[in-house]
Amino acid sequence: MVKITDECAGYSRVIKLQDGTHMAAYEACNGTIVIRRSRDGGVTWPKPEEKRIVPTYNVQKNGQTVVMRPAMPFICQLADGTILCANNFCPQTPGIVPYSIAMCRSEDNGKTWTEREILYEGGTVFEDGCWEPAILQLPDGEVHLYIANEAPYTTSNKQEISFFTSNDSGKTWTKDFKTASIRSTGRDGMPCPCIFEDEIVIVVEDIFHVELKPTTVRCKVADKWNIPVTDNSPGRDYNILNIPTDKYAGAPYLIKLPSGEAMVSYQTNDNAEGIISMDVAIGDRNARNFGKRTQPF
Numbered sequence: 054m055v056k057i058t059d060e061c062a063g064y065s066r067v068i069k070l071q072d073g074t075h076m077a078a079y080e081a082c083n084g085t086i087v088i089r090r091s092r093d094g095g096v097t098w099p100k101p102e103e104k105r106i107v108p109t110y111n112v113q114k115n116g117q118t119v120v121m122r123p124a125m126p127f128i129c130q131l132a133d134g135t136i137l138c139a140n141n142f143c144p145q146t147p148g149i150v151p152y153s154i155a156m157c158r159s160e161d162n163g164k165t166w167t168e169r170e171i172l173y174e175g176g177t178v179f180e181d182g183c184w185e186p187a188i189l190q191l192p193d194g195e196v197h198l199y200i201a202n203e204a205p206y207t208t209s210n211k212q213e214i215s216f217f218t219s220n221d222s223g224k225t226w227t228k229d230f231k232t233a234s235i236r237s238t239g240r241d242g243m244p245c246p247c248i249f250e251d252e253i254v255i256v257v258e259d260i261f262h263v264e265l266k267p268t269t270v271r272c273k274v275a276d277k278w279n280i281p282v283t284d285n286s287p288g289r290d291y292n293i294l295n296i297p298t299d300k301y302a303g304a305p306y307l308i309k310l311p312s313g314e315a316m317v318s319y320q321t322n323d324n325a326e327g328i329i330s331m332d333v334a335i336g337d338r339n340a341r342n343f344g345k346r347t348q349p350f
Contacts, residue, residue, distance in 0.1 A: 057089055057098035064125050071130060076163060078126040078138060084109035086126045086140055088163060106157060106166045107140055112150045120145040129188035131196065135160055135222045139186035139198060151175055152182035154200055158223055172217060172226050175204035189246040191274060195220055199233065199255065201242040212240040214257060216278065234270040234282040245307045248274060249315060254340040256307040256317055259291065265303035266292040267319050269340060293343050294334055296323050315340040324348065
């Protein structure tokens, strides 16, 4: 295990760039989104490679100053080399200004970044927020930005996976969202998308009876979620790891291995010690039949 920073930080993500280097993004506790690069396969993460690309900012409203703190970064490199970084902004004073989803871009392999652009605003309180952006580029070049969205449901505890689209490498985005998945009684959250064969597959955390479980929702790439995945849709696979009902398994993340197989990671207390661990499991080339669970952390 390699510690890449000495500062208080969390919600880390790592991708491999087209030049063979690795880029990590995380939220620092002092209120910035940080990226850091490794040029030796993740063995070392030199301090000079660090950039603080998204700072906090202040909003003045009704005579009050509200601090907007960036959180939950997600990085993705597109086919043309553009790197996108999406994040939440969370108001530190409730009920005044909205939670929001923002994006910044780099066209020079992470050397410089554009200023934040707010793409979507949710409600002004935690229960009506918008969360956990994730980015996916389709084979035709269209880019999807997925979020967990509570904003449409101000009178209930529901949450859906919404998405926005871009056809110019993230320069501009659709104003209105579409729905990829929603349950009548559950809460699809924390989306992480990937393409397997001819399908878009998103792993979400879903309240499966009692506790959160990794669940997948899917559609054909050509369909682009023209019909949202609901409770009993054939495109929904509940509790893909068959974890016991009373055990927690949240914060899933999905990647496609070079072999074409799927790998999912998640937090869980489904272990002999009953403590929270970070586990991974391997699926097939269709992102099904997950097993071979191991515990790296």
